[in-house]
Amino acid sequence: MTEAKRLTAPVPPGGTIGILGGGQLGRMLVLAAARLGLKAHVFSDKSDSPAFDVACAHTAASYTDRAALARFAAACDAATFEFENIPADTAAFVAERVALSPGARSLAMTQDRAVEKNFILSLGLQTPAFAEISTEADAGPAVSRIGTPAVMKTRRFGYDGKGQAKIDTADDAVEAFAGFHHAPSILEGFVDFAFEASVIAARARDGDFVVYDPPTNVHENHILRRSTVPSKLDAAQVSRARMIAHRIADGLDYVGVLAVELFVCRDGSLMVNEIAPRVHNSGHWTMDACLVSQFEQHIRAIAGWPLGSPERHADAVMENIIGEEAADWHKLSESCGALHLYGKKERKPGRKMGHITRLGPKTLPQI
Ligand code: AMP
Numbered sequence: 001m002t003e004a005k006r007l008t009a010p011v012p013p014g015g016t017i018g019i020l021g022g023g024q025l026g027r028m029l030v031l032a033a034a035r036l037g038l039k040a041h042v043f044s045d046k047s048d049s050p051a052f053d054v055a056c057a058h059t060a061a062s063y064t065d066r067a068a069l070a071r072f073a074a075a076c077d078a079a080t081f082e083f084e085n086i087p088a089d090t091a092a093f094v095a096e097r098v099a100l101s102p103g104a105r106s107l108a109m110t111q112d113r114a115v116e117k118n119f120i121l122s123l124g125l126q127t128p129a130f131a132e133i134s135t136e137a138d139a140g141p142a143v144s145r146i147g148t149p150a151v152m153k154t155r156r157f158g159y160d161g162k163g164q165a166k167i168d169t170a171d172d173a174v175e176a177f178a179g180f181h182h183a184p185s186i187l188e189g190f191v192d193f194a195f196e197a198s199v200i201a202a203r204a205r206d207g208d209f210v211v212y213d214p215p216t217n218v219h220e221n222h223i224l225r226r227s228t229v230p231s232k233l234d235a236a237q238v239s240r241a242r243m244i245a246h247r248i249a250d251g252l253d254y255v256g257v258l259a260v261e262l263f264v265c266r267d268g269s270l271m272v273n274e275i276a277p278r279v280h281n282s283g284h285w286t287m288d289a290c291l292v293s294q295f296e297q298h299i300r301a302i303a304g305w306p307l308g309s310p311e312r313h314a315d316a317v318m319e320n321i322i323g324e325e326a327a328d329w330h331k332l333s334e335s336c337g338a339l340h341l342y343g344k345k346e347r348k349p350g351r352k353m354g355h356i357t358r359l360g361p362k363t364l365p366q367i
Pocket residue numbers: 128151158159160161188189190191192196219222261273274
């Protein structure tokens with residue numbers, strides 16, 4: 001077996017960062033790496049990946065193509081991924097050859113909703129009540145235990161509301177489980193939250209930790225519509241959100257940027273909805289409103305550089321541009337906002353095509 005290239009010193013300018021996944025997150029990571037004088041090599045199984053357009057090198061191959069993965073790892077000084085559904089075998093194979101951050105444990109803990117929720121509980125943090133559904137016979141007892149309304153979610157491979165169904169009766173649960181082709185799932189109590197928020201943080205190899213101001217997030221059809229900073233969280237909730245992210249990052253011995261999605265309950269408590277082991281859509285405003293964006297922060301962490309300042313110099317509202325909305329690019333380009341388009345060739349319903357961030361003078365958070 002090849003000896004893994006260990007990261008004993010920071011990757012210097014001119015070095016190459018490998019990125020598994022070629023979507024918009026990969027594209028923005030590549031651009032951030034370029035700002036630091038680093039090159040990027042993107043690996044994706046889709047030949048029209050948006051990140052390919054901006055990377056110095058790319059590999060279009062299956063995530064199971066070992067020869068291609070070995071060549072990719074040999075060409076990189078440090079590597080990362082931009083989506084958490086990368087097969088565990090692929091991550092392990094790459095990690096045997098080049099320093100991969102976040103590591104295998106972070107990936108394993110966040111790929112499976114049941115494992116992730118048990119981890120959150122083990123840290124003494126709150127998450128919605130849940131029951132595992134592995135066979136059809138589990139559906140009825142899960143509904144009795146959790147109550148209704150509830151949400152059924154596949155344990156793996158869900159995003160933007162995919163692999164989710166609202167449940168009002170035991171029959172709904174049986175039907176939804178069949179609709180998921182009996183994929184292992186969880187039934188989660190429906191949370192009548194006041195609003196949603198998230199916290200985006202970065203942890204370095206030496207444990208150094210920085211956190212951005214948490215935004216308020218609004219979803220439409222399970223897809224993020226808008227993130228706003230400052231958020232509706234009060235000062236105590238902001239401290240608690242930071243503590244939650246810190247505890248999770250330390251618990252995973254995490255390296256890189258991570259996002260924690262939160263439900264802000266009507267009694268003011270914070271529940272962890274999910275952990276994303278990567279840069280996150282609700283942190284895109286950091287590109288225009290902070291000294292160092294979440295993308296640059298991630299590159300710094302995984303390349304062994306010191307973390308940068310997460311300080312915010314403006315208030316910001318980030319709106320996603322979804323599906324056909326991108327046809328209005330000309331009009332959007334005339335408005336007073338920082339426009340980011342991802343270079344995706346086809347507009348499809350629900351597809352994130354870009355985002356626009358509007359800035360205002362920095363105000364103090366509401367107390
Ligand atoms: P997820 O993929 O789990 O982040 O879910 C996407 C969105 O669906 C969340 O941001 C919420 O708006 C909504 N959602 C998910 N789970 C629940 C729940 N247990 N109760 C209420 N809303 C939920």
